[in-house]
Amino acid sequence: SPEHCDTLLALDDSNFNKAVMAALDGQCGLCEVQSERMAFPLKMRYAQQWVSGKVVLMGDAAHTIHPLAGLGMNLGLKDAAYLIELLSNEQGEFASARTLRDYERTRKLDAQKHIAMMQGLKELFAGANPLKKFVRGVGLSLVDNLGPIKHLFAKEAIGK
Template sequence: ATLMFDTEYQQIHQSESDVFITLKSGEPIIAKLLVAADGANSAIRKQFNMALSFKDYDHHALVATVKTKEPHANTARQVFLPTGPLAFLPLSDANTHSIVWSTSPNHCDELLAMDDTTFNKAVMAAIDGQCGLCEVQSKRAAFPLKMRYAQQWVSGKVVLMGDAAHTIHPLAGLGMNLGLKDAAYLIELLTSDSKEFASTRTLRDYERTRKLDAQKHIAMMQGLKELFEGANPVKKLIRGVGLSLVDNLGLIKHLFAKEAIGK
C-alpha cells in the first residue's frame, strides 16, 4: 500500500471495472475502487451527480478549546440548554476540553461577539460550574448545522463514506461513529468477497445496509433535538423520567452505550 498525503487530484474518470485518477502532479492512478470520504461538501459526490437530501437544523455549532480549573478525568460532559446542547469533550491535557455549543444562530453570534472574559463566564455558567473556572484557549469558530443524506451512495466503482454520505446533528456525538461503521462494514464486505474485488453486488450491499443505519440515526437525532430544545414543562418531565429510567435500568443503559460506540 502507498500513502500519499497533501496530494490533490485533477481529474477522475471511470470505466465499468476501473477508476482512473490523475493527480495534480500529472501522475496517473488506476484503481478498482474509489472511496470518497471528502467531507460534507464532497466534490466527488458532486462530480458524479449523486443526489443529496438536506435539512437545516436552524442551529449553529460554536467550537473552541477551553481550559478549566478542575481536570476532566477523561470524562465527556453535556448539558441540554433551552437553546441547544453544550458538550465538553476531554483532550489529552488533563484540564483542556474541546467544546461544541449548538445553539440558535442569534445566540451563536452573541457568543462570538463576546470578549474572552465574558465568554468564559458564559461557558462556566452554562455548564453550571462543573469544571470550575473556564478559560478559552483558542479562537472561536462557528458553522451552520445541516442534516445531509446522499440518496445514492454508489456510482459505478465510486462509493461515498462518512460525512460525504451523511451528516447529523452533533448533540449525541454519533456522527464520527457512523463514518467508522461505514468503513468497518465496507472492509468486512471487501475482505469476504473472494470472487471479485468490489463487485457490484458487494457495493450495493454496502449501500443498502449503511443507508438504513444512517436513516435510523437521522430520525433519532431529529427526535432528540425536538425533545431536548425549549423549556416546555411536558418535555422536561419526559426527559427527566426517560433519562432516570435509562440510568437505573442496566440492560437498557448497556444497549444505549453499545449504540453510542457503534457496536
C-alpha cells in the same frame, strides 16, 4: 444556537477570547483568536446516492447528524468497517456492483435509524415545555435505573 453564534461573531477579539476561555472553564488557559472567525451551521445531511460506479461515500461525505451525542464519527467508522468486511470477501480488482449496493443499503438503514433517533432527541431536549421536561425526566430516570436499557443505549452510542 444560531443567535448565540451571531452574538459571538459580533464580539471584538478581546471579548471573544474571554468568552472562549469562560466556555472552556479556564481549562486551557488564555485562548486567543488567530484568524478570521467563521461559523458553520450544524445540520443533518444525507446523500441520496452513496455509490456511483466505483465511487463510494462514507462517513460525513454520506451523512452528517446533529452532534448531540457525538455519534457521527461512530457511524463513519461503522461505514468503513462494513465496507472493509465486504471487500475482504471479494475476488478481483475492487468490488462488484452487488457488493456496493449491499454496502449502500445496509449502511443507509443504520444511518437513517441514527438520524431519526438524534432528531427525536434534539426535539425532545429543545425548549422548556413542561410536558417535554416531564418526559425527559422520566425517560432519563428509566434509562439510568434499568441496566439493560442503559447498556443498549451505551452499546448503540459506541457503534456496536
